Amino acid sequence: MLEPSGPLPPEIYQRRRMLALGVAVVAVIVLVLIVTSLRGGGDDKASAEAVAASSSLTSTTASASTSVTEGSGSESSGTAAQASGSAAPVAGSVSGSAVPAGQCPDNSLAIKASSDQPNYPAGTEPSFGIVVTNIGNAPCDRDLGAGMQQVMVYTLDGQKRLWSNTDCFPNTAPDVRTLKPGEQAAFTVKWSGATSEPGCTAQRNPVGPGAYTVVGQLGALRSTPEPFNLG
Incomplete structure (x- = not known):
């Protein structure tokens, strides 16, 4: 340094x-x-x-x-009809039995349930309708027999099923229809207003006044609930 x-x-x-x-x-x-x-x-x-x-x-x-996703009868036989037209029913498919080979798949169909009036006075038998529509691009066949389609009544919250048209009056007869694109098949059933269970073994009781929903189902295809009232 x-x-x-x-x-x-x-x-x-x-x-x-x-x-x-x-x-x-x-x-x-x-x-x-x-x-x-x-x-x-x-x-x-x-x-x-x-x-x-x-x-x-x-x-x-x-x-x-x-997802969403959002869902899931008759005392007497209803009338059935086919009509052409473009409808916009809202429906969703749920798990269920497979569609037979060669028939319309669930994703080519839509199903809508409805009541013929929103309010039913006491003692009136509600009338319900089911409309099945081919929303696909090609004609196809589907079994629309009473054994394949159901009309069911639920509590308003959808937690309890009160009645189905197939509980006490099962019908396994096939009814294969050919539906063109946009074509509809309409069915009507009546309800006596009493409860039922599968097999019709339980006592049937009158359903009291209140708000309920009706649901239509074809195989594994189920409609959105439609509300109605009993007086």
Whole structure:
């Protein structure tokens, strides 16, 4: 090391050099800390962006897979008819027996249930209708026999089935219809207003006044509930 020279004592120059060296070391340390902090902040930001992107993807996937999805008779034989036209019944398919080979698949049909009036006075027998529509692009056959189609009455919340037209009056006779695209097959059934269970072994009791729903079903294809009232 060079010896300090000047008018001041050598110790003064050595102290100044030590002080300058210390300042330089501190400056280097501060610079290192600043660079490290900047890099860390970038990593945190990138991590945050990655987490946000992951959350967005999860949300989108959940929404896309949400399904919905939303659902699930007669005392006397009803009348049946076929009519051409474009209808827009709302229906959904649920698990059930497979459709026989060669017949219309469930996704080419729609089913709608309805009541002939929204309110029925006490003692009146409600009349319900089912309309099956070919919503596909080609003609196809489907068994629309009474054993394949049902009309059911549920409580308004859909938690309890009160009656079905096939409980006490089952009919397994086939009724294969050829439906063209847009063509409909309509059926009507009446309800005595009493409860029933499959096999008709339980006591049948009158259903009291209140709000209920009627649901139509063809094989595994089920309509949306249609509300009605009993007086």
